[in-house]
Amino acid sequence: MARRISAEAAEPAAPPPFPTREQILAFVAEATEPVGKREIAKAFGIKGAAKIDLKRILKEIEEEGAIDRGRGGLAAAGRLPPVVLTDIRSRDRHGDFLAIPVEWTGTGKPPAILLTQQRGPRKAGRPAAGIGDRALVRVERDAEGGYTGRVIKVIGKNKAEIIGVYRAGAQGGRIVPVEKRSQGREILIPPGEEGQARDGDLVSVSLERETRFGLPRGRVRERLGSLGSEKAVSLIALHLHNIPHVFSDATLAEADAAAPASLKGREDWRDRPLLTIDPPDAKDHDDAVMAEVDPDPANPGGFIVTVAIADVAAYVRPGSSLDREALERGNSVYFPDRVVPMLPERISNDLCSLREGEDRPAIAVRMVIAADGVKRRHTFHRVMMRSRAKLSYAQAQAAIDGQPDAATGPLLETALRPLWTAYAALREARDRRGPLALDLPERKVLLSPEGAVDRVIVPERLDAHRLIEEFMIQANVAAAETLEAAKQALIYRVHDEPAQEKMQALGEVLASVGIKLPKEGALRPALFNRILGSVAGSEHATFINEVVLRSQAQAVYAAENLGHFGLNLRRYAHFTSPIRRYADLIVHRALITACRLGSDGLPPEVSLGELAQVGEQISAAERRAMAAERETIDRLIAHHLVDRIGATFAGQIAGVTRSGLFIKLDETGADGFVPISQLGADYFRHEEARHALVGERSGETFRLGDRVEVRLVEAAPVAGALRFELLSEGKTRAGSGKDSGGRKPGGRPFKAAPSGRPPGIRNSGTRHRGSRR
Structure with a gap:
């Protein structure tokens, strides 16, 4: 029997009223975690064409700076997400820990998070948090607008070690930390503990x-040497940044016990002309390449x-001591005088290094490329290979x-x-x-046999470098495509497009x-390339390259795909360096699982949330x-x-702040500071949009x-700090005159201070750190 439908039920319900901007802002602000357009539309019953209006309003609110867009969605501007990666820096006056977020997109200083004591017993084997540790923290906003938090997991332990x-003193001594922010106070050394x-x-x-309360007490563990020793320099960085650099006995034992992988379950590729091309001083070789003409008549030309990559997953199993420490x-850390590897040398420099003439396990991707450089298809293989030759970039290029x-x-x-x-x-397709x-050459510090700086060079960029780089990019794209097609969870390498506020600042600098700078249209790398091309070879070239770089977001690892803006790729994952990057090891395991290449792939119980946490870490x-x-x-x-x-150097202004100028020297690439008080008696105004200091009266x-x-x-x-005296005069704006008068030492004009103006702001002592992708 047919159902009877009332007239009221047959009538379509009237759509709810469209929310105001204030209602949308209130919804985003009250959300316990970042939300997206879908959640907002669902909350207010927005459907159909009305979603276009919602998208427009959200874009306007975001451009106004009232909300921020992060990897998880939209959140109120300057608000911390529910779970934050933090550094525990100090204690408050009551002895409770204070932490700050590792990443902060809001204005001003990052907010302090008061860590409350965790309720209930601590889980067995889980270390307690301490000063200097890095930890994941669940945060809540308190009634006064501040933040409290509870430690979820300690990511990196300080190991109670200070450098x-x-x-020396009459009754023992004291330690003055090299980086005071790591501890915030001196350490007492009792007599006999020095x-x-x-x-x-x-x-x-x-x-x-x-x-x-009071000063902590300590014991000298190791005398690292004189402050004049170059050997001590990288040790300072290791300790200040809590970089693990000594493998545990369990990890070393696992590495020493590892046996060479066998041919079982692998394709035999030992007769293929794969070869490695690396820097001349490379100690580990994790990638080998080869190319051949495709005999398929369907792919003319x-x-x-x-691309074959060392099979690290064959030796580093999930949950092992090697895996936990990796x-x-x-990642591995590279200093001029040493390398701190992610894996012990038995793994990184021996069993997994694709040595010339020796059998080595690898995971290889075979890519079919058309004559126009477009990849047609690809397949992944687990193989045993034997490198035909170990070549340097310069050697192959020659x-x-x-x-x-x-x-x-x-x-x-x-x-x-x-x-x-x-x-x-491939280059044509690229x-x-x-x-x-971007055209920003990187400098390399060369040390003498004694460990002192010999010279600083800019290595020549060869086609051999570009070839390997492009082959690796193609292999990384293939890995991401394969895992997406198999619906296999992975860690992407993502690079978001520049934020709206950075684009506005860039537009003001370019003007x-x-x-x-066009105000409308989708952001594409081609836009920035046109800008860079228009200034190539001009006096503004370096300046514009720097500001374009500073406008970019930072590339990160994430379990969700945002694409890679800088490479202009929809999907991208790091696959080619598992010896030195943990992300690549995860991708290798995911490929082993997705392509059914063995039983040592990514465990099925690994969730997307766990991979997201690994990506953050x-x-x-x-x-x-x-x-x-x-x-x-x-x-x-x-x-x-x-x-x-007392020596003079040529350089370039690399940073402009209210406190003064940062100068990068041509000879060494070193950064140093010129306090604003040394620029003369004129009152210098900081014009942030122009990245300039401008004399109020002289121009x-x-x-x-x-x-x-x-x-x-x-x-x-x-401290790694240099202070300079500026000898050059600034440029003068059209129509502005300069005061005459005496000269400062070095030849710069000395100008009388304008009446009623405050003096120049003195150097605050803060080192400039330019943004890096």
Whole structure:
């Protein structure tokens, strides 16, 4: 029997009223976690074409800065998400821990989070949090607008170890931490606990007793040496950033007990002409390449490109001591005088290093490339390979350029030329894709046999470098595509598009040099490339490259795909360096599972939430490594320049703040500071949009990217800090006159202070750290 439907039920319900901007803002602000357009539409019953209006309103609110867009969705501007990765920095006056978020997108200083005591007994084996630790924290907003939090998991332990300078006293001594923010106060060393330390030595200290009030007590564990020793420089960075650098006995035992992988379950590729191309001083070789003409008549002029990657997953099993310590480290860290590896040398430099002429297990991707450089298809294989040759970039390039040696001569026609021919096709496809093309050469510090800085160079960028880079990118894309198609969880390498506020700031900077940034249209790397191309070879080239770089988001690891803006790729995952990056090891395990290449893949119980947490952890480890590497180079160069106080250097303004100018030297790439008080008696106004300091009365202007000459006044090796005196005059705006008068030392004009103006702001002592992707 047919159902009877009432007239009232047959009538369509009237749509709810469209929410106001205030209602949308209130909903986002009250949400316990970031929300998206879908959640907002569901909450207010928005359907159909009305969703277009919602999208427009959300974009307007975001552009106004009232809400922030993060990886998890929209949140009230300046608000912390429910779960935050934090660094525990200090205690408050009641003895409770205070932490700050590792990432902060709001304005001003990041908020402090008061860590409350965890309720109930602590789980067995789980370490308690302490100062210097990195921890995941669940946060709540209190009634006064501040934050309280509870530690979910300690990510990196401080191990109660401090590095500092020992100061001897009549009754024992004290330790002055090299980085005071890591502890916030001195450490008492009782008589008899100073070990072999002498006054002024750099030492490692373990905390013997930490009280809620008063100075903590410690014991000198190790005398690291004189502050004048280059060996101590990288140790400072290791300790300051809590980078694990000593493997546990259990991990070393696992590595030593590992037996070489067998051919069982693998394809035998030992007769294929795979070869490694690396820096000349490389100790581990985790990727090998080859290319050949595709014999398939359906792919005329095409190629088959193969990238084989060391099979680290065969030795590092989930849940093992090797695995736990690799996750804790996150990645290898590279200093001029040492490498802190993610895995013990038995694994990284032996069993997993694709050594010339030796059998090694690998996971390989075989990519079929069309004549126009477009990838048609690909397959993954678990193989046993034998590298045909170990070549350096310069060695391979010289062979292609007509200067083969004894190693490359026999490989020139059979292996090297096919690689370069295939690369030419891939390069055309890359050019059509149009990834971001910044021109910012990287410097390399070369040390003498004694460990001192010998010189700083800018290595030549060769086609051999670009070839390997492009092959690795294609392999990484193939990995992400395969795992997505198999619906297999993975960790992506994501790079979001620039934030709206950064684009607005970039537009103001570009306008100051006569370049107009389009206000509408989708953001694409091609837009930035057109800007960079328009200033190539001009006086503004370096300046514009720097500000474009600073406008970009930072690439991170995530379990959700946001694409890679800089490479202009929809999906991207790191697959090619599992010896030195934990993210790549996760991708290897995911491929083993998805492609049914063995039983040692990603465990089925691993959830997307767990992978998201791993992504946060290894992203933080990557930033930690970058900071440690950068600061170590700063300290090495500062030590190198100690004997050159009073010398003059050419450089470029690399940063502009209210406190003064940061100068990057041409000779070494070192950064130093010129306090605003040293610029003259004129009142200098900081114009943030123009990245400039402008004299109020004279119009004298110092802007990011300007060429200058400076004199070195002070070098502090322990802090890695340099202070300069500016010898160059600033540029003058049209129509502005300059005061005449006496000259400061170094030839800069001395100008009378304008009446009623405050004096220049003095150096606050804060080192400038430019943003890096």
